[in-house]
Amino acid sequence: MPDYTGALDLAKALGDVGYMADDSLATASFLAGALDKPLLCEGAPGVGKTSLAKALAKVHGTELIRLQCHEGLDATHALYDWDFAKQILHVRTIEAAAKASAQRLDATRLDDELHSLPFLLRRPILQAIESSRNEGADAQPRRPVLLIDEIDRAGDEFDALLLEVLSDWSVTVPELGTIHTPTPPLVILTSNRTRELHDALKRRCVYHWFSQPDAQTEERILAHHVPASSQALRAAVVRAANRLRSQTLIKPPGTSETIDWIRALAALGISELDEAAVRSTISAVLKDADDLSGLSSNSLVDQ
Template sequence: MKNLPASIDETAALLDRADYLADRPLATVLFLALKMGRPLFLEGEAGVGKTEIAKVLAAALDRPLIRLQCYEGLDVSSALYEWNYAAQMIEIRLAEASGDTARDAMRSEIFSERFLIRRPILQALEAVPGRAPVLLIDELDRTDEAFEAFLLEILSDNQVTIPELGTIRAEEPPIVVITTNRTREIHDALKRRCLYHWVDYPQAGRELEIVRRKAPGANAALAAELVGFVQKLRQIDLFKAPGVAETIDWANALTELNAVALDPAHISDTLGVLLKYQDDIQRLETGESRKILDEVKRELQSAS
């Protein structure tokens, strides 16, 4: 593949230019996945930026992004291809009306490529060489084991077999990024075909820089306080800790409310931006949020 980063540092710089702050381990595994032509398997909590990695990579490398959003019941026809049955039926009726009913010829015609509807995986395999896309298989854990088994040929050989047309192989393999929120375990057979990386919550310094870039309207004091608050929230026993996406949303929401610093009223009014479960919200509304806020402000004063 052309125009790929030549080192780990170049990979980190490539992501940085697209406003994605990657730590060294992530930059390393991403560089190796690109260099070795291996799929990248990203696992982690929801909202830590797994999907964003694929989006940023496509933008930074100037490649098309093809996204397959996984869900329960996803099958081959939705992920790979299906036939345009309505158009095929019309073709059959026209052939019958004209008297052209030779069975073999008709079968060959109605199962030709002009009746083929290409879904994300087939689109990625048939891409123009030099413009191999980033294929994002998002939230694979939402599918079942049968769909995982279907992916094995694609991940191993960059090819797929369509019974009516034969084997289709990518002239230039796509850059494959697979994400999972770990709601269930993915089979080892699939993981072995990939390079693996656990995407964790960022440390405070990196999360603060992310907020500065993604929510530039938030002043320095507000950004530092809300990042400190979120970092401490992740240390307590919540049903769902806030991800980086929620931190950014919260910073933008507080900015829209003209907040210049965190206070109990703003926290109470905007907890629904940060937390998505009522039990978590109720827990903080009992006074724990004020305790955390006081702790954050003391720590920031001591550091200054």
Template sequence: MTRALPDTIDATVSLLEAEGYVADRALATVLFLSLRMKRPIFLEGEAGVGKTEIAKVLASALDRPLIRLQCYEGLDVSSALYEWNYAAQMIEIRLREASGDTSRDAARSEIFSNEFLIRRPILQAMEGEPGRAPVLLIDELDRTDEAFEAFLLEVLADNQVTIPELGTIRAPEPPIVVITTNRTREIHDALKRRCLYHWVDYPEADRELEIVRRKAPRANADLSRELVAFVQELRQRDLFKAPGVAETIDWANALTELDAVALDPRHVSDTLGVLLKYQDDIEKLQQGETTKILDQIKRDLETGG
């Protein structure tokens, strides 16, 4: 059964925490406003900080269908909105010809009907059930081009789409729209103005530790503290790609599988590929940096720094 939308910011925090998502108050506030005002939310931030997970958590917490549009270079309207089942249409035309039915108007009205319409994610979101509007995740919008952004304006502004053969289809209830971008390029202001904006940053140490405790509960408590401190230190270094929260969780699970109860240079060296995804970054840490970082974080943890 669909759950009611949270009626306070604190209720929004609790809603997210119940699904294992540890959010700061600023994010919870934007989510609360987005839900109450029925406005899309635009989440920007580095890869791996939990932007996509927010949409999944909302869908689960509110018991709504999750419809995901994964963006990529070259994404067009037919892949995002709809396309016609041309093979089935041709079969229908041949059957009509074989039966002697030559009425072109009748044929056109039948082959361009719902029966032959293939619904893609955005159209599916527009046709959601009243009272149970889905969560529409438009993931990594920055991978598309400006033409696709322009198409989205009608969707975001009016909660409707236009199919030339069928007309305008308006959502009976606006879907909950979550747009994410890794900021590989700037998104046009016209689209951003239709959304509530939030920058999803890397979490501070205390919050990241709580995330690890929830997402990697088997990890030793001392190990969790040390690996979070290690990751926090790495994000201060000049790396091509700093590790995100997703990598922190993966690393905690990987070290647990190796029965590690504390960080040591050997474990770190053997598992850097879980944490870092570029060889240049890995090489920087294999040149004596790992031991220095470990010594520093252990001193800081011992002194409460």
């Protein structure tokens, strides 16, 4: 795993894999790793929160383990569960063998077998803990990147569950004991801020608010994703996107939408953002019927 001497080194490494991080984000990312704290990323959709976790995994040369949050998320989805289908198959196999040999089943032994590691389903958090215990070729902990995405979609109960795990980076499986890692994974929490997270959870994190990048940075991002596009087209797309963001939209476009937009233009062989080009590709940018119905194509192009 790379040994960074500071945030500038990390910013350069992120740039090398195509992620443009400003000084503030690079510093927050560096400190999260150095202090063994999760990095809580909040901001509007499409501004690069999830992409940061993917970029960090590339930079560190390690795996990305993703937990997509949703309503009703609980321990069986986040920590571990038992493979019931495999357990049932094992029971039937043991029963058939016992019947064939006219032997009596040892219920205690069978229960121990059913709740052993081969039957354990490792969910993302447990996967990350176990992976962090493993060493790479340099005899250093592998430290995967654990992305807990859109945590605001889960309920307050999940905040409490996560808080317990973050306190000592261990998961207790009653039938097996406690699984612990002394070196936690690199943790990225993302939130679109549809609800407030628990204060105790926030206190355990390094925090960064993602705002929309400035025009110059956004153009650089587009250049990375569609290098064959012209600088004039990239600038026109960013200006048009910023005009959309200045309007009262239900779902204003983020950087991910501008990337989709210039990719759509490239796929159609369009080199100039005129009114016809806007009409044919706007569905890559606006994803709400009301936003589309109130759109004036000529208001987005340079006059």
